[in-house]
Amino acid sequence: MKKRGGLLAAPYTVWMALFTVIPMLLVVYFAFTGEDGRFTFGNFSQLLGYGAVFGRSFWLAALATVVCLAVGYPLAYAMSRETGAVRNTAMLLLMLPMWINILLRTYAWMSILENKGLLNQLLSFLRLPPVRIINTPAAVALGMVYNYLPFMVLPILTVIQKIDGSVIEAAQDLGGSQFTVFKRVILPLSLPGVLSGVTMVFVPGVSTFIISQLLGGGKSMMLGDLIEMQFLGSTYNPYLGSAISLVMMVIVLISMAVMNRFGEGEEEVMVL
Amino acid sequence: MKKNVIILIAALLLLAGCQSATPAQGTQTDNAQSGGGTQVSGDVYVFNWGEYMDEELNNAFGEATGIQVHYSTYQNNEMLYSTLMGGGSNYDVIIPSDYMISRMIEEDMLLTLDFANIPNFANIDADLKNPAYDPENLYSVPYAWGTVGIIYDTARVSEPVDSWGALFDERYSGEILMFDNPRDAFGIALKLLGHSFNTTNEAELRGAYDLMVTQKPLVQGYVMDQIFDKMENGEAILAPYYAGDAITMMETNEDLAFVFPKEGTNIFVDAFCIPKGAANKTAAEKYIDYMCSYEAGLANIDFTGYSTPLIDVYESLDDEVKNDGISYPEDMTGFETFTNLPGWVNDLYAELWTDLRK
Incomplete structure (x- = not known):
């Protein structure tokens, strides 16, 4: 039994080895190598200069995660209350944007948010003052929320749907008000979904790159942009790029570990 | 196995x-x-x-x-x-x-x-x-081959543009686009300070960097090909760019004009x-x-x-x-080509550019 399971996993094991483990080892190797090919810690000492970029990336990713949660949880809860056509339509509307390439979606946001874009045309039509949001960190956060919202809603929805109806009925039978039932039963039971939603928004959020270039005007540089710049951008330094990637991964792992402590005692936590 | x-x-x-x-x-x-x-x-x-x-x-x-x-x-x-x-x-x-x-x-x-x-x-x-x-x-x-100059919106500049200094003018804060590549971007600051594009003097390069740091708050964005949409739709007032592309943009938006700054500019092949x-x-x-x-x-x-x-x-x-004065300019005094720089200068460019953009 055990052997057969191993065999079935073989394609994925090979895949993992080729495309996850080996690249990771290469990243580690490059991070500790200088341009002369020798072992060095120099790349990491250079990193100190990029504290602002690290700070901005984690701050914006956290902000986007909080907004996604604030918007996504009520939506997921509402969707779980619905049945049939309504839920299916909501699901379709949620998924629809994901069928469009992320670049196109972000370009669309660019033409909406620009100073003379659709939003400001609408505002001036309504005789309201224009907003200057394009090329600010706020625009980047908005772009991230838009792109990652489904990743917050879907896991929460799945978990809420799976809550045993009899548990809720029991709480109601015992005299719990609607609010108490939600607070004492549904919310705690949906935490695993929240946790995977947070993970699935926060982790890609930290390493976002193209959104910040298009909506941030290349001024609110994020870690993803900094890394891209070292490999394919206007400066070529894969050693520094690897060091940044490595440190970013470590920080993300630590934040996830901290997150998981909150969810201790819950089952099926990380969906990565 | x-x-x-x-x-x-x-x-x-x-x-x-x-x-x-x-x-x-x-x-x-x-x-x-x-x-x-x-x-x-x-x-x-x-x-x-x-x-x-x-x-x-x-x-x-x-x-x-x-x-x-x-x-x-x-x-x-x-x-x-x-x-x-x-x-x-x-x-x-x-x-x-x-x-x-x-x-x-x-x-x-x-x-x-x-x-x-x-x-x-x-x-x-x-x-x-x-x-x-x-x-x-x-x-x-x-x-x-081509040249670099400033493309600008004639309807929205306060005075005729003839200098790279316009890209550092606080009156145009938030309406300026800059090159998203180190050589072209640094070149502008170097010329404004009266230096050669090909300087290998570290102090001059750091001076150009300092100037660009002061410019950053005024800059709307660092762009390359996105410039077409932005200038054609009037998103920005001023941007340095390549003459040939400027002509393309001017065909779409008639308010746009192109000028070779008096401090000199780049000619490239x-x-x-x-x-x-x-x-x-x-x-x-x-x-x-x-x-x-x-x-x-x-x-x-x-x-x-x-x-x-x-x-x-x-x-x-x-x-x-x-004879449009842009594609085949008659007077090319002050036009300078980029030459390859020694390795350490290229490294310095990379370092300063990443620092500027971070």
């Missing part, structure tokens, strides 16, 4: 197969063609600047020769360099600028061309042959080269030759708005174009 090994080997073979069949990265369009009847066939992988070629020509070339063109684009010289250095790419034709060509020659990244396969080279303006970046003209065939590792050198040379033909040259200049190195194309242009 044995089976695992077999699967691993199969996967590796598959992977190797994929790698030789696909180019590395970038946006790409394939122009599938059925074979013509000539001796050279196969595929040619072309890597060019964005918005820098009439891509219909790739189809036409494919139909005429049976060579399938795979076309992809990059945004600036440094990106091209990084892509080639990163390895795994298999481009046959690239179009770097002068200073990048000399860097690539120095770093042994280019193949010498067989000019017997490029008879249309005879059509290149003699002034552009044996250039400083390729003194013996072994590696490159000019594709287009972009030329076809074949990088080491090119799989189909003969086809690449055939492609270069085709692009130097009269018809292709005319179509490209018409599409890009840049200045042609081809004598017969230039001669066939209307006087209106020849």
Whole structure:
């Protein structure tokens, strides 16, 4: 039994080895190598200069995660209350944007948010003052929320749907008000979904790159942009790029570990 | 266990197969063609600047020769360099600028061309042959040349623009776009401070960096190809850019004008080269030759708005174009080319540029 399971996993094991483990080892190797090919810690000492970029990336990713949660949880809860056509339509509307390439979606946001874009045309039509949001960190956060919202809603929805109806009925039978039932039963039971939603928004959020270039005007540089710049951008330094990637991964792992402590005692936590 | 090994080997073979069949990265369009009847066939992988070629020509070339063109684009010289250095790419034709060509020659990244396969080279303006970046003209065939200046919205500037200083003017805060590549961006600050583009004086470069740090709060964004939409739609008032693209933008938005700043500016040549590792050198040379033909040259200049190195194309242009003062400026005093810089200066550029943008 055990052997057969191993065999079935073989394609994925090979895949993992080729495309996850080996690249990771290469990243580690490059991070500790200088341009002369020798072992060095120099790349990491250079990193100190990029504290602002690290700070901005984690701050914006956290902000986007909080907004996604604030918007996504009520939506997921509402969707779980619905049945049939309504839920299916909501699901379709949620998924629809994901069928469009992320670049196109972000370009669309660019033409909406620009100073003379659709939003400001609408505002001036309504005789309201224009907003200057394009090329600010706020625009980047908005772009991230838009792109990652489904990743917050879907896991929460799945978990809420799976809550045993009899548990809720029991709480109601015992005299719990609607609010108490939600607070004492549904919310705690949906935490695993929240946790995977947070993970699935926060982790890609930290390493976002193209959104910040298009909506941030290349001024609110994020870690993803900094890394891209070292490999394919206007400066070529894969050693520094690897060091940044490595440190970013470590920080993300630590934040996830901290997150998981909150969810201790819950089952099926990380969906990565 | 044995089976695992077999699967691993199969996967590796598959992977190797994929790698030789696909180019590395970038946006790409394939122009599938059925074979013509000539001796050279196969595929040619072309890597060019964005918005820098009439891509219909790739189809036409494919139909005429049976060579399938795979076309992809990059945004600036440094990106091209990084892509080639990163390895795994298999481009046959690239179009770097002068200073990048000399860097690539120095770093042994280019193949010498067989000019017997490029008879249309005879059509290149003699002034552009044996250039400083390729003194013996072994590696490159000019594709287009051009200049840099300021494109601005005449309706929204407070006074006539004639200096790079306008890009550092607080009155235009939030309405200024800047180049998203270090050499062009630093060049502007260097010229404004009265230095050469090719300075190797660290203090001068750091001075230019300081100036750009003070400019950053005024800058709306650092852009390359996105500039077309932004200037055409009036998103920004001022931007430095290449003359040929400025002409394209001015055709769409009549409020736009273009000026060569009085402090002097950059004149550049972009030329076809074949990088080491090119799989189909003969086809690449055939492609270069085709692009130097009269018809292709005319179509490209018409599409890009840049200045042609081809004598017969230039001669066939209307006087209106020849004398528009932008494509073929008469007075070129103060125009300076970029030359390749020593390694430590390139490193300093990379460091300061990352610091500026972080």
